[in-house]
Amino acid sequence: MHYNWNWGIFWQESPDGVSTYMDTLLAGLKWTLALSISAWIMALVIGTVIGTIRTMPNKWAVRLANGYVELFRNIPLIVQMFLWYFVMPEIVPASIGNWLKSLPNASFITAFLALGFFTSSRIAVQVSAGINALPRGQKLAGTALGLTLPQTYRYVLLPMSFRIIIPSLTNEFAAIIKNSSVALTIGLVELTAATYSMREFTFQTFESLTGATVIYVLISGIALLLARWLEKAIAIPGFIASGSANTGGH
Amino acid sequence: MFSNFDFDVIQRSWFYLFTTGMKFTLTLTLVAMVGGILFGTVLAMMRLSHSKTISLIATSYVNLIRSVPLVLVIFWFYFLVPYIGAWIIGAKEPVQVGAFSSALITFILFEAAYYCEIMRSGIQSIPRGQVSAGYALGMNYWQMMGNVVLPQAFRNMIPILLTQTIVLFQDVSLVYVLGSVPDFVTVASKIAQRDGRLVEMYMFVAVVYFVMSFGLSTLVKKLQHKVAIIR
Numbered sequence: 431m432h433y434n435w436n437w438g439i440f441w442q443e444s445p446d447g448v449s450t451y452m453d454t455l456l457a458g459l460k461w462t463l464a465l466s467i468s469a470w471i472m473a474l475v476i477g478t479v480i481g482t483i484r485t486m487p488n489k490w491a492v493r494l495a496n497g498y499v500e501l502f503r504n505i506p507l508i509v510q511m512f513l514w515y516f517v518m519p520e521i522v523p524a525s526i527g528n529w530l531k532s533l534p535n536a537s538f539i540t541a542f543l544a545l546g547f548f549t550s551s552r553i554a555v556q557v558s559a560g561i562n563a564l565p566r567g568q569k570l571a572g573t574a575l576g577l578t579l580p581q582t583y584r585y586v587l588l589p590m591s592f593r594i595i596i597p598s599l600t601n602e603f604a605a606i607i608k609n610s611s612v613a614l615t616i617g618l619v620e621l622t623a624a625t626y627s628m629r630e631f632t633f634q635t636f637e638s639l640t641g642a643t644v645i646y647v648l649i650s651g652i653a654l655l656l657a658r659w660l661e662k663a664i665a666i667p668g669f670i671a672s673g674s675a676n677t678g679g680h
Numbered sequence: 681m682f683s684n685f686d687f688d689v690i691q692r693s694w695f696y697l698f699t700t701g702m703k704f705t706l707t708l709t710l711v712a713m714v715g716g717i718l719f720g721t722v723l724a725m726m727r728l729s730h731s732k733t734i735s736l737i738a739t740s741y742v743n744l745i746r747s748v749p750l751v752l753v754i755f756w757f758y759f760l761v762p763y764i765g766a767w768i769i770g771a772k773e774p775v776q777v778g779a780f781s782s783a784l785i786t787f788i789l790f791e792a793a794y795y796c797e798i799m800r801s802g803i804q805s806i807p808r809g810q811v812s813a814g815y816a817l818g819m820n821y822w823q824m825m826g827n828v829v830l831p832q833a834f835r836n837m838i839p840i841l842l843t844q845t846i847v848l849f850q851d852v853s854l855v856y857v858l859g860s861v862p863d864f865v866t867v868a869s870k871i872a873q874r875d876g877r878l879v880e881m882y883m884f885v886a887v888v889y890f891v892m893s894f895g896l897s898t899l900v901k902k903l904q905h906k907v908a909i910i911r
Contacts, residue, residue: 433763501890503893504890504893504897505850505886505893506851506853506854506865506889507850508854508856509882509885510886512869512878512882513882513883516879517879517882517883608748608749608750610749611750611751612749612751612854614751614857615856615857622749622751622752625752625755626755635759636759636760639755639756639759642752643744643756646748646749646752647748649747650746650747651747
């Protein structure tokens with residue numbers, strides 16, 4: 431077996447002549463974090479709205495929200511990225527399409543939209559599961575106190591359910607960081623893509639892949655520690671912590 | 681908006697798309713599901729083992745795989761498998777294993793980590809009394825596991841195992857990053873680029889995936905009601 435190991439490769443100069451390959455990886459990491467965090471915020475906002483609608487009394491609103499969830503859940507993320515990147519600019523009016531294509535960070539914006547909508551449907555499921563897990567009496571008590579339905583959601587149901595679903599939300603945050611790597615297929619040079627380009631220049635395949643793997647493992651380790659701390663800090667007294675649910679998905 | 685939508689390109693290529701791309705995607709999904717569940721069950725039994733070392737090995741493997749993106753894992757195995765092959769048969773040069781085997785090994789090893797967690801909670805959902813009862817009947821560990829615990833764990837977990845398989849079916853689309861594996865997305869995108877018909881092709885791919893995944897998950901929901909063990 432011939433493979434020449436060279437761990438020093440990370441400190442060597444990359445083809446741009448100014449930075450090292452380590453800088454290449456860190457630049458990729460920055461894109462990964464920027465994409466994950468911005469898409470996470472979008473997913474959390476939309477997911478909460480859709481998830482709440484799924485528990486409302488209005489049948490048609492529930493159907494619409496369910497349709498939203500099914501739409502974004504049943505198409506692979508990579509295909510959704512292609513739809514936003516290649517298809518969307520073509521089916522909107524030509525002037526908007528041309529404007530979209532000429533944006534300086536077109537691939538970042540598309541990846542943000544794709545990842546945000548994709549994740550929002552998964553968060554919606556968790557939010558509505560959290561609300562449904564609350565005893566029915568909570569909603570009745572809210573109404574009995576004279577709160578309107580929106581107020582009951584705002585002051586009783588949502589704060590309770592969010593504390594219950596913290597473990598699945600942190601799982602989802604770990605997932606969004608991993609899913610952000612799919613953005614390399616539309617040309618965003620995030621961490622995995624940076625690794626791949628480093629490999630193409632240096633042929634030090636395993637060193638570059640190891641570099642990225644170590645970074646991903648560190649991030650998910652940090653996320654895990656934060657999650658544990660958060661779960662303890664905001665656990666509802668009297669409720670048994672549900673723990674990380676081992677269900678399907680990533 | 682759809683004035684120059686060209687349905688012709690779909691009509692021309694759908695047969696090829698399904699007999700090549702979708703056939704490959706489904707084959708990979710099914711074989712990886714069987715392999716992943718088998719290896720995942722072994723991993724789950726290892727994680728629950730009394731031996732600290734065995735349980736630590738399985739736990740580290742599962743946690744490592746679960747913290748790395750699938751795209752990166754695909755790259756890892758694509759480059760690593762030829763070297764492992766060479767190491768096993770003692771060859772001097774990396775062995776060319778072909779795109780299908782490489783993708784298959786990747787998905788079995790990757791999905792096994794997820795199936796393992798499902799099987800682990802399945803095994804843990806079996807009351808301890810069942811284990812004791814098995815031993816009391818004079819069974820050894822393997823008989824107890826094979827005849828008492830695992831059949832019940834599988835039955836409890838069938839809906840979640842199938843849901844994970846739908847995720848796997850969608851995950852297979854990521855072999856696109858290798859460019860050389862003829863899965864549904866790769867084949868469709870090659871035709872799309874050749875004919876300059878990205879809009880039509882990608883929308884068609886999305887519709888096909890939607891219909892199949894939605895259909896399968898509806899079936900799984902129905903099955904869930906059927907297999908539920910009444911307690």
